[in-house]
Amino acid sequence: MSARTPYVIKGETGDWELVMGLEVHAQVSSNAKLFSGASTAFGADPNCNVSLVDAAMPGMLPVINKYCVEQAIRTGLGLKAQINTYSRFDRKNYFYPDLPQGYQISQFAHPIVGEGEIEVDVEPAHGGDAYAFPCRIERLHLEQDAGKSIHDMDPNSTYVDLNRSGVALMEIVSMPDIRTPAEAAAYVKKLRAIVIALGTCDGDMEKGNLRA
Numbered sequence: 001m002s003a004r005t006p007y008v009i010k011g012e013t014g015d016w017e018l019v020m021g022l023e024v025h026a027q028v029s030s031n032a033k034l035f036s037g038a039s040t041a042f043g044a045d046p047n048c049n050v051s052l053v054d055a056a057m058p059g060m061l062p063v064i065n066k067y068c069v070e071q072a073i074r075t076g077l078g079l080k081a082q083i084n085t086y087s088r089f090d091r092k093n094y095f096y097p098d099l100p101q102g103y104q105i106s107q108f109a110h111p112i113v114g115e116g117e118i119e120v121d122v123e124p125a126h127g128g129d130a131y132a133f134p135c136r137i138e139r140l141h142l143e144q145d146a147g148k149s150i151h152d153m154d155p156n157s158t159y160v161d162l163n164r165s166g167v168a169l170m171e172i173v174s175m176p177d178i179r180t181p182a183e184a185a186a187y188v189k190k191l192r193a194i195v196i197a198l199g200t201c202d203g204d205m206e207k208g209n210l211r212a
Contacts, residue, residue, distance in 0.1 A: 004133060007180040020184055021138070021176040024191055025169045026201040027145070027209040028071045034144050034168035035062030035105065042207050046161040054166040056100035068168040071200040072112050072142050075170055078198045079137050081116025089142075098147030098160050106171075111141035118194065122186040135187055136175035145169050164208075170201070188212050 007018040033040060036051040053060045076083050088110040091103040116137035123130045147165035151158050172191065178184050192210055195201035202209045 004131065004179060018179055018181075019176050020178040021174045022178065022184060022187060022212055023174075024172045024188065025145075025211045026075075026172060026191075026195050026203075028068045028142075028168035028170055029199060029201055030065060030068050030071060030168055032065055032067075033166040034065050034068050034142065036065075036166055038166065040167050044163055046159075047163060049163040050165065054100075054162055056102075062105065065168065068142060069112065071168075072140060072170055074198055075172075075195060075200045076113035076116065076140055078194050078200075079113070079116035079118055079140065079172075081137055081140065082114035084110065084112060084114050086110055087112040092143075094146075096146060096149070097158065098149045098162070098165065100147070100162065100165065104144050104146065106143035107141035111139045113137075113140035115139070118187075118190055120183065120187050120190050122180075122183050124180075125182050133177070133183065135177045138173045138175050140170055140172045143169050143171055170195075 009016040009018065028034070030040060032038065033051070033054065036053040038051040038054055039049040041049060053062055073083055088107065089105050090108045092106045092108070093103045095102060117134050118137065119132055120135050121130065121132045145164050145167040147160055147162040149158050149160055153159055174187065178187055192203045195210075196203040204210070
């Protein structure tokens with residue numbers, strides 16, 4: 001196992017050492033959204049997989065998808081993380097055209113999964129010995145995805161597709177234990193392998209299932 005060496009960037013006022021933590025959004029493998037029964041199928045016609053809850057119609061109340069909670073817990077166990085027996089959702093205010101509620105239902109103070117750790121194997125891009133390092137996980141929480149704004153269909157208009165609105169995401173937050181670009185890539189690769197093996201996320205990056 002090779003020792004880790006700092007990744008230093010030369011600056012005008014001195015050297016900068018790279019220290020990173022990553023937030024990764026993993027779409028939960030579920031046939032229904034986080035707070036509605038609408039389909040999560042990829043590639044449907046625009047605005048076909050939208051419930052009254054997803055469209056934020058007046059009087060509509062969200063109901064948690066139990067399976068998404070189970071998937072988050074399963075992921076937490078795969079990350080050797082603490083599973084919190086008390087968890088709470090919060091409103092995170094955004095004013096985006098593709099977020100009809102005007103807020104995102106997320107988790108802040110009481111996430112469903114607490115601290116964990118994964119072992120990351122690194123093969124340096126420009127030679128050198130392979131090595132492994134532990135990367136601590138700060139938390140995993142559940143939240144809604146937003147819709148999609150489409151800007152290239154008309155030069156004077158923006159279109160909104162709400163098919164993705166309300167889809168369940170696991171936001172997996174690491175501690176700042178990553179020191180090089182190669183380590184960042186290796187961390188995402190390892191995390192992707194874990195969620196695919198657990199069956200909690202498809203890890204299909206071209207479909208937006210995994211975003212870092």
